[in-house]
Amino acid sequence: MTSRAASPDLPAELRAALEARLQGFSRNDAAERAAAISKIYREGGGSGTIKSKTDALAYALARMPATYAAVAASLNALCAIRPDFSPKDLLDVGAGPGTATWASAEVFPSLRRFALLDTNDALRALALDLFHNSTRLGGIGYERGEARAVLAKAEAADLVVANYVIGELADAEQQAVAALMWEKTRDALLVVEPGTPAGYGRIIALRERLIASGAHVAAPCPHDGRCPLAAPDWCHFTQRLQRSRAHKQVKGVELPFEDEKFSYVALTREPVTRHPARVLAQPVVTKVEVSAKLCTRQGLAMSKVPRRDKAAYAAARRWRWGDAIP
Numbered sequence: 001m002t003s004r005a006a007s008p009d010l011p012a013e014l015r016a017a018l019e020a021r022l023q024g025f026s027r028n029d030a031a032e033r034a035a036a037i038s039k040i041y042r043e044g045g046g047s048g049t050i051k052s053k054t055d056a057l058a059y060a061l062a063r064m065p066a067t068y069a070a071v072a073a074s075l076n077a078l079c080a081i082r083p084d085f086s087p088k089d090l091l092d093v094g095a096g097p098g099t100a101t102w103a104s105a106e107v108f109p110s111l112r113r114f115a116l117l118d119t120n121d122a123l124r125a126l127a128l129d130l131f132h133n134s135t136r137l138g139g140i141g142y143e144r145g146e147a148r149a150v151l152a153k154a155e156a157a158d159l160v161v162a163n164y165v166i167g168e169l170a171d172a173e174q175q176a177v178a179a180l181m182w183e184k185t186r187d188a189l190l191v192v193e194p195g196t197p198a199g200y201g202r203i204i205a206l207r208e209r210l211i212a213s214g215a216h217v218a219a220p221c222p223h224d225g226r227c228p229l230a231a232p233d234w235c236h237f238t239q240r241l242q243r244s245r246a247h248k249q250v251k252g253v254e255l256p257f258e259d260e261k262f263s264y265v266a267l268t269r270e271p272v273t274r275h276p277a278r279v280l281a282q283p284v285v286t287k288v289e290v291s292a293k294l295c296t297r298q299g300l301a302m303s304k305v306p307r308r309d310k311a312a313y314a315a316a317r318r319w320r321w322g323d324a325i326p
C-alpha cells in the first residue's frame with residue numbers, strides 16, 4: 001500500500017467535525033480566547049493556557065489548519081524520498097487536538113494502529129471528540145501524561161511524529177524526549193517546529209544528537225553532515241493553506257489564506273538511497289535564467305539555469321521552495 005500526497009488543507013471530515021463543535025459556542029468567545037492564546041504564544045508561552053472546552057476549540061480553529069499544513073508538507077517530503085514507506089503504526093507525541101494523526105492517516109493508508117499522548121486534558125478531550133465519528137480514527141488510544149513518562153512505557157511504532165511540541169519542553173526535557181522518541185522509532189521519526197530561527201535551532205540540535213545515535217536524514221537535508229547554513233540564515237519552509245469561514249472568524253481576519261513557516265527533520269533507521277538537492281527559498285525566475293538556492297550533498301549552491309538551456313529552464317521554472325530536485 002503506497003503513500004499519497006496530503007493536501008495542505010484539513011480533510012473534509014475533520015473540518016466538518018470542528019465546525020459541528022462550534023455550534024452552541026459563541027464565535028466571539030472563541031475569537032477572544034484564540035487571540036489570548038496567540039498572545040501567550042507570541043510572548044514565548046505554551047499551550048498550558050488551554051484549559052477549557054472553549055480554549056481547546058478556539059486553539060484548534062485558529063492553529064490546527066496551520067500546524068496541519070506544516071506536518072502534511074513534511075510527511076509529503078518524507079514520502080517523496082521514501083515512496084515505499086508503509087508504516088503500520090503511528091505514535092503521535094504531544095498530539096494536542098490530533099493534528100499529526102489526521103495528516104498521517106491521510107498520507108499513509110497502511111496505518112492501522114494510532115497511539116497518541118499529551119498532558120493537556122482539554123486538547124485530548126477535543127481530539128477524541130473529533131475522532132469520534134471517523135471510521136478510520138474512532139476508538140483510537142490516547143494516553144494522558146508527560147511525554148517522558150508515557151514514552152518510556154510506550155510501544156515502538158514504525159512512524160513517530162512530534163508536531164510543534166519540542167519548543168514547549170525545557171532544554172533538558174527536549175534532549176530526553178528526543179532520545180526516547182528515537183528509541184521508540186522502528187523506521188521514521190518526524191519532528192516539526194515553527195519556522196523561526198529558534199524552531200530551526202531546536203531541529204538542528206535534535207538532528208545532530210540523533211545522527212550521533214545512528215539516525216539518517218531522509219528530509220529535508222540531502223546528507224547527514226553539518227548544516228551548511230550560518231546565522232542569520234536558517235532552514236525553513238512555507239506552506240500556503242486556505243482559511244475556512246470559521247478560521248477567519250476566530251482569527252478576526254479577512255484574507256482567505258495564510259502561509260505557515262515551519263522547520264522539520266525526518267530521520268530514518270536505514271540510510272536513504274536518494275539524496276536530491278533541496279530548494280531553500282523561492283527561486284527567482286527571469287527571462288534570462290532561473291536562480292535557486294539549493295542545499296546539495298556538497299553543501300550550499302546557487303544554481304543558475306539559463307533560458308538557452310530550454311529543457312532545464314522549463315523544469316527549473318516549476319521548482320518551488322521546499323522541493324527535492326534530482
Ligand SMILES: C[S@@+](CC[C@H](N)C(=O)[O-])C[C@H]1O[C@@H](n2cnc3c(N)ncnc32)[C@H](O)[C@@H]1O
Nearest residue numbers: 047067094095096099118119120146147163168
Ligand atoms: C503547540 S501544541 C501542538 C499540538 C499538536 N501536535 C498539533 O500539531 O496540533 C503543543 C502540544 O504539546 C503538548 N505538550 C507540551 N509539553 C508536553 C509534555 N511534557 N508532555 C506531553 N505533551 C506535552 C501540549 O499539551 C500541546 O498539546
